[in-house]
Amino acid sequence: MAADDVSRPDGRLGRGPGAPRLPAGGRLARKLVVGAGLAAYSWAAAGTAAFTTGALLVVLLPGAVIAAVAVWGPPARIPPPDRLDVTGLWYWVICVAALFEWEASAFKDNSLWWHPALTDLINPLIAPHPLKSAAILLWLLAGWALVRR
């Protein structure tokens, strides 16, 4: 997702024009601390076994944080376009629909070995702990990117 077109001054914390500014060193330190925290969380989260309360909480906790941020303390939003080119948008619609259709056809066939669903292909890929950690970190970053939209 394009995040380089944020319409806010550099260093602004993102809660209005009166919000305090951090010095450059502070911004870097904040990024490092947040990055290390997210990486540590992802690593710990990847250690939970599927179908357990721990695994559920690992997903629900970021969900609650993102929801709270979205409702009570939204960061500076990346302004959405006023309008989208219909033709350009249709390319996306066709591809996303194709992905859902391909997935649905596998799901309809009970996701047998000879016609696997996307989940059956991705789960073995993210089975190793480091890769699952990376996937969780990516998911967390995607959540943050979405809340800024």
Place this chain on the structure above:
Amino acid sequence: MVTRVITIIGFACVIAALIVLEIIGRRRTSRVPTLGEWLGYLMRARAGRALILLGWLWLGWHYFAR
């Protein structure tokens, strides 16, 4: 075996197409929106915002909790 390979190739082609669209969308003169642009467009309304964030949460639950 052949059917499985065809299924995997199908997924790979669609995902590759999505990546190509994102690359095309990032060109300055492109009429194709980026993923962030059309998601942002959908998220202008409160309902769209809630649905997209719920989709994100579902994705996490689907792949990491079960």
